[in-house]
Amino acid sequence: MLHIPLWKRVIIIGLCALGVMIAVPNLFYSSVETHNDAVLAVEARGGAGTPEQAAAVAMWPNWMPSGLVNLGLDLRGGAHLLAEVQVGDVYEARIDAMWPLVRDALRDVRDEVGNVRRQPSVPGVLRVAISKPEGIQQALTAVNALATPVVSLTGVGQNDIEVTVDGAEIIVQLSEAERVATDNRTIQQSLEIIRRRVDAAGTREPTIQRQGEDRILIQVPGIGSASELKALIGTTAKLTFNPVVGRTADAGANPGPRNLLLPSMDEEGQFYIVEQTPVVTGEDLTDAQPAFDQNNRPAVSFRFNPAGGRLFGDYTANNIGSPFAIVLDNEVISAPVIQSHIAGGSGIITGSFSVEESTNLAVLLRAGALPAEMTFLEERTVGPELGQDSIDAGKVAAVIAIVIVGIYMVASYGLFGVFANTALAINIALIFAILTMIGGTLTLPGIAGIVLTIGMAVDANVLVFERIREEMKTAKGPARAIEIGYEKAMSAIIDANVTTFITAAALFFFGAGPVRGFAVVLGIGIITSVFSAIFVTRLLISVWFGWRRPKTLDL
Structure with missing residues (x-):
């Protein structure tokens, strides 16, 4: 047991050294974070950074790892929002989109149903009157033919x-099964779009999850305020490219039909007076990136999918010399005159943008439009000062735990206690290294998990050292006592940690939020x-024993 092959020693030392190197940047969190932000800014500018950015890059050596553990909302500060998705808007839009289909279906049986006219109704309900009441069954059959099966596990067999x-x-209205399926799709789509918007903006480890039937919880560490987060998430970002009919200074002008x-x-x-039907919409975009125009002003470059690129190219080829409105959320960003055929399905949006505005617009366009409006029911900002207080309190708790455990181990086991304390320090470094590598988020409950781990980490050493003490009483030599002590303590160590790991796994899979953070760190x-x-x-014991060759153990 005391003889450890060279290859095993190299692996153990290598893993410990690697873990310490990866964990070290977390001791200089502010400097490394500033360094990382500056590196990204320089790369975004094509390698030409400002003197301030160069100074920030120099705050941390490039040859050292620069990964950091993400800090949660309670440690870093940030914004908290609880939003309600207006799923009723989706019902209304779906039913409004049914009207052309219903009209065309009834036109095919015009001889039986006569004239067709849409009637006023409440949102989400389509009422269509026919002029020949005797043809109502033919009309019912024609409209029923438009029904399609519900795409969901719970709606199998229903239209x-x-x-x-x-x-x-x-x-005509949506069936109950379709409403449930639509609710789920709308919430999932909203979750994905919000996640893409927030992540693309460079924030760290947001918490975005569904709550109840139609609510979404959004927590973003490191963002300035809830209003800033709301401005980013709450924007619908519906982009269209519309033909321009004319322009006017009269806010009450009649734009004309369609x-x-x-x-x-x-x-x-x-x-601007623009045609209601767009040539192409933002749904056909495949990419949008912040850029600069020929005058070095902030802009947004975009690229369409093949279908959108073909429509865009055909229109620009047939309308050279005509203005073309780029519309975002019912506001005309710009209306450039088409100078030539724009082939390839790509272009650039110019306007009075700042660099930040062009970056945010690109984020919104890449993420797509939200399927429904959201009402923010709760908003809260956790200041960085409160987060720093939590970090300081967590540090104090961890330091006190380490000091007390360290003193106890040295007092109880002497030099072997020093070995255990050294392993404890490496253990904590490995925890931070793994959290850094997997992109985990450290929260206040996570710090509690680290403090608990400090106590558990020496428990295995206590089991081993106590077994060695017992073996020394049987007059065996030190080498044999250490060997048997490890052998007999191994099963107890494995059993104790496996049962605790099962508990941590249960907390992770069945818990949520802070509970899962605690479970991850504990595991x-x-x-x-x-x-x-x-x-x-x-x-450590093997190296020491081979060096000193003691005749007895001071345990």
Whole structure:
């Protein structure tokens, strides 16, 4: 047991050294974070950074690892939002989109149903009147043919619309099964779009999860305020490219049928009259990136998918010399004149943007439009001062735990206690190294998990050292006592840590939020504790024993 092959020693020492190197940047969190931000800024500018950025890059050696453990909302500060998704808007949009289909279906049986006319109704319900009441059954059959099966596990065998008759009117609305499926799709799509927007903005480890039937919890560490987060998430970012009919300074001008009167984003008091039907929409975008135009002003470059690129190219080829409005959320960003055929499905959006505004616009366009509006029910900002207080309190707790445990181990086991304390320090470094590598988030409960791990980490060493004491009483030599002590303590160590790991796994899979953060740190701590107790401490004892060759052990 005391003889450890050279290859095992190299692996153990290598893993410990690697873990310490990866964990070290967390001791200089602010400097390394500033360094990382500056590196990203320099790369975004093509390698030409400002003197301030160069100074920030120099704050940390490039040859050293620069990964950091992400700090949670309670440690770093940030923004907290609880939003309610207006799923009813989706019902209304779905039913409005059904009207052209219903109209065309009834036109095919015009001889039986006569004229077709849409009637006023509540949102989410389509009422269609026919002029020949005797043809109501033919109308019902024609509209029912538009129904499609519900795409969900709970809606198998059911259709997406319910079609009923009220006198000489056909009433169309979404079925209950389709409403449930639509709710789920809307929430999932909203979650994904919010996640893509927030992540693309460079924030660290946001918590974005569904709560209840139609609510979403959003927590983003490191962001300035809830209003800043709301401005990013709450923007619908619906982009369209519309033909321009004209422009006017009259806010009450009649745009005419199938046209829209939209304000200019850059020119106050100016309005554009554009065709209601866009040539191409933001749904056809595959990419959008911040860029600079030919005058070195901030802009946004974009690229369409093949279908959108073909429509965009055909329109620009046929309308050279005509203005073309780029519309974002019912505001005209710009209306450039088409100078030539724009082939390849790509282009650039110019306007009075700052660099930050062009970056945010690119983020919104890449993420896509939210499927429904959101109402923010709760908003809260956790200041960085409160987060720093939590970090300081966690540090104090961890330091006190380490000092007390360290004193106890040295007082109880002498030099062997020093070995255990050394392994404990390596164990903590390995925890931070693993959290850094997996991109984990450290929260206040996570710090509690580290403090608990400190106590558990020496427990395995205590079991080994006590077994060695017992073996020394049987008049065996030191080498044999150490060997038997490790052998007999191994099963107890494995059993204790496996049962605790199962508990941590249950907390992770069945818990949420802070509970999962605690479980992650606890689970990692169990693995590193077993490694440090079985391999690191034993290696230290083996090296010491081979050097000193003691005749007895002071335990």
